[in-house]
Amino acid sequence: MNSAASSSDASGGNLSSILSSGNRDFLISPSGDKVSVEELEGKTIGLYFGANWYAKCEKFNLLLAEVYLKLKEQGAGFEVVFVSCDEDQSSFEQFHGTMPWVAIPFADLQSKKFLNQRYGIEGIPSLVILSPTGQLLQTEGVELIHHYGSRAFPFTPTRISELVAEEKADHDSQTLEKLLATTGRDFVIDHGKEVPIxxxxxxTIGLLFSAQSYPPCAKFTSRLASIYKNLKEKHDRFEIVFVSVDKDESSYSQCFSEMPWIALPYNMESTKLLSRYFNIQGIPALVIIGPDGKTLTKEGRNLINLYMEMAYPFTEERLKLLREKMDEEAKSYPRSLSHEGHRHALNLVSENSGGGPYICCECEEQGFGWAYQCLRCGYEIHRKCVREVEENGSLG
Ligand SMILES: [Zn+2]
Ligand SMILES: [Zn+2]
Incomplete structure (x- = not known):
């Protein structure tokens, strides 16, 4: 994540030469007015590559605007320059109109192309951070904003190392109470009752980040509920805490009413803090906290999908044992087979033989470890999701 400037030729340069071109020495405000490039001198710059047709950009836009306005309020010298990847002038104007910062004029295709090439932009949203003198500071601005918010400013390698060190110290001294208690609240909610943390x-605690309106969450939650029930029958030392990512309190209540476990009270601020702390990238997510209050794994969702309740207690030793068992069992799996749901033959792959993490094309859940994959089109499924076509052509 900490990708400081390298010795590439994009590492240096003078800010105004980067932001202006030939006869253009101005940028465009959201309302269409000209803003002199000189006005940005002396500031740290975020070059923001995005487009309105891409939902990820719209989402990142909101976050970046929040950080931007906060830094403005603090008087930090930070400016964002939008480099549009929109398809036409009107999409550009519409999208730029939702932003509080300036943009490279849409019609200046050459400048936009130059900036994309100079910083090797491969996907959007992308945020490249330049120092006040135009030096390249960071190419992974999107991640830094997601992870640290306004605290990432001024985005220098020194600042980022400080944040990494602080974060490590926080995680080293982590306790369950520190994690779950915010602003003096020392309880969680058990369907109407307050229970002390x-x-x-x-x-062993699973923190479930989930939201009602998102279908993958509903799917995972119902699977987790049956595993939870089985586990609770055998172990009293296990609990799940719902951390709501719901848009409003009524969705939260609705969502929680269908869950058999406990929850944090609805509070977007503490959800944001926890998501940032664990660097949650998508939901549903299940973070497992061990009996000592330290994080055991952030891969709870994968582990539940792969091992079901056998994953408990999610310790390193337990997972090692399960991996070994699975590798042993895999020796008897067919190297290739025909699956009812795909027209090509599928090959057995493991993490070390081209497998890696994937989304199962049958059940649409995440997976890793042993899987069946089509080498021609990348179709990949869990072993448990295979419906084999038998030799004689009938369905297995
Ligand atoms: Zn599957
Ligand atoms: Zn195929």
Missing amino acids: SNFVGK
């Missing part, structure tokens, strides 16, 4: 110290 201290009741759960010493247990």
Whole structure:
């Protein structure tokens, strides 16, 4: 994540020569007015590559605007320059109109092309951070904003190392109470009752980041509920805490009413803090906290999908054992087979033989470890999701 400037030729340069071109020495405000490039001198610049047709950009836009306005309020010298990848002038104007910062004029195709090439932009949204003198500071601005918010400013390698060190210290001194208690609240909610967080110290805890309106969450939650029920019958030392990513309190209540476990009270601020702390990139996510209050794994969702309740207690030793068992079992799996749901033959792959993490094309859940993959079109499924076509052509 900390990708400081390298010795590439994009590492240096003078800010105004980067932001202006031939006869253009101005940028465009959201309302269409000209803003002199000189006005940005002395500031740290975020070059923001994005487009209105891409939902990820719209989402990042909101976050970046929040950070931008906060830094403005603090008087930090930070400016954002939008480099549009929109398809036409009207999409550009519409999208730029939702932003509080300036843009390279849409018609200046040459400048936009130059900036894309200079910083090797491969996908959007992308945020490249330049120092006040035009030096390249960071290419992974999107991640830094997601992870640290306005605290990332001024985005220098020194600042980022400080944040990494702080974060490490926070994680090293992590306790369940520190994680779950915010602003003096020392309880969690058990369907109407307040229960002290201290009741759960010493247990293995799953923090479930989820939201009602998102279908993958509903799907995972129902699977997790049956596993939870089985686990609770055998182990009293396990609990799940719902951390709501719902848009409003009524969705939260609706969502929680269908869950058999406990929850944090609805509070977007603490959800944001926790998401940032664990660097949650998508939901549903399941973070497992060990009995000592330290994080065991952030891969709870994958582990549940792969091993079901056998994953408990999610310790390194347990997972190693399960991996070994699975590798042993895999020796008897067919190297290739025909699956009812795909017209090409599928090959057995493991993490070390081209498998890696994937989304199962059958059940649409994440997976890793052993899987069946089509080498021709990348179709990949869990072993458990295979419906084999038998030799004689009938369905298995
Ligand atoms: Zn599957
Ligand atoms: Zn195929």
